[in-house]
Amino acid sequence: MRGIYSSVTVVLPTYNEEGSIGKLMSAIIGRYPGISIIVADDGSTDRTKSVVMSLARAHRRIRFLDRSSMKRRKGLTGSVIDGIMESGTKFAIVMDADMQHPFDRIGDISEKLDSGNDIAVAVRKSVEGWQMYRKLISKALITLGYAELVLLGRERSSDIFSGYFGIRRRFFKNIYMKNRGRFVGEGYKILFDILKCIRKGDAKIAEVPYAFASRKEGRSKAGARQAIALIRSFLS
Template sequence: MNVTAVIPTINEEGTIGSVIDGLLKSVEGIEIIVVDTDSTDRTKEIAAAKGAIVINESKRGYGTAYKTGLKRAKGDLIVCMDGDNTYPTDIVKPLLEIIWMDEVNFISCDRMTLRTQHNYTSLHYIGNSILNFTMRLLFKITLNDSQSGMWIFYREFYEKMKNLSNGMSFSEDIKIDAVRLGKLIEVPIKYGIRISKPKLKTWNDGFMNLFHLFIKRIQE
């Protein structure tokens, strides 16, 4: 089956090349789509030189970037991950084999199980735990890492999903729909140490994601 990787970026010139190289090494013939949200560095040039399809998305939003890239994806299977080299590329091929053999629809990578203080701080752990608990309370969905940003799924499965957020809450929404529509499993990964400037605003984005869960529950 054909595979497409979709990577949202903003100012990732120090890491995007390594991410693309890792994906190309892990999966032969993989299509790589980089959705760049107006980087001011050389992210787009490096990605294009490595053979990625580069799409410029001027509208900000984590979910918006993914939706833009997923519309262009040609692969039967989709790999989604960040461009900051915190998610491991060498695990992609084994994950693809799992989703083929185990007849699951969606794999979400779990950063919490193998976390350390170096790659995942106590503050992030507490925040993620609160969001995990809230998702379980409101939607009866139990996940170790509801905020993970690395997933593998079938494109046709994604196309069944509705009303996904345009912001950071896209990560929550896609997992909720995955559980409701099919079979989701989590696979522990070793999360890397970020070397580029974080795009996540810990307190603001954390509260927004929490608020989003309550609004989503009320609207349903």
């Protein structure tokens, strides 16, 4: 099994995740020998950096990417792009750092990539802890986004906004280099930006089901600004 995981980098975007980042990284390293991790941080003001750095001293496959020292604009999509581009492995797996994405799906995602898929999307089969209004807004946006992909003849998956997916790095790099202007760096939905750049039939996409858990630590950063960024994604 070590074979597959030494080809995988897990990209974890963070902003103030001191409550979960250490536990998540230790769990990933313990379960998937040989795997690499890049934490793409946007200048967290809590202890996120020191937690990651102390683990990085013991594990050479852990890296902390300090985006604030790179004078980049803040943003989840931009952080994920930097993380994937900086990873040196054949595959990258993107997931939230707040434990809402169960890390035990990393194995299935890695296997789907290793067996020849360009993208393996972890698809939400259930969502825990969201209020009704958030479910409704989410459903409306998903319907709009899906319709756009169908109308434009683009690739899709049954969870087009999933923040948990794996991708072949060269495949991503190729798409990103040709379509930089269509990625909304401040946005939250990089998978949608990727899908809208792939003509239907030009990628092999697999799915892995999972249950989206409620946040147990830290604070949500999702809000109106991210919804506006998504509208920009629809239009770019």
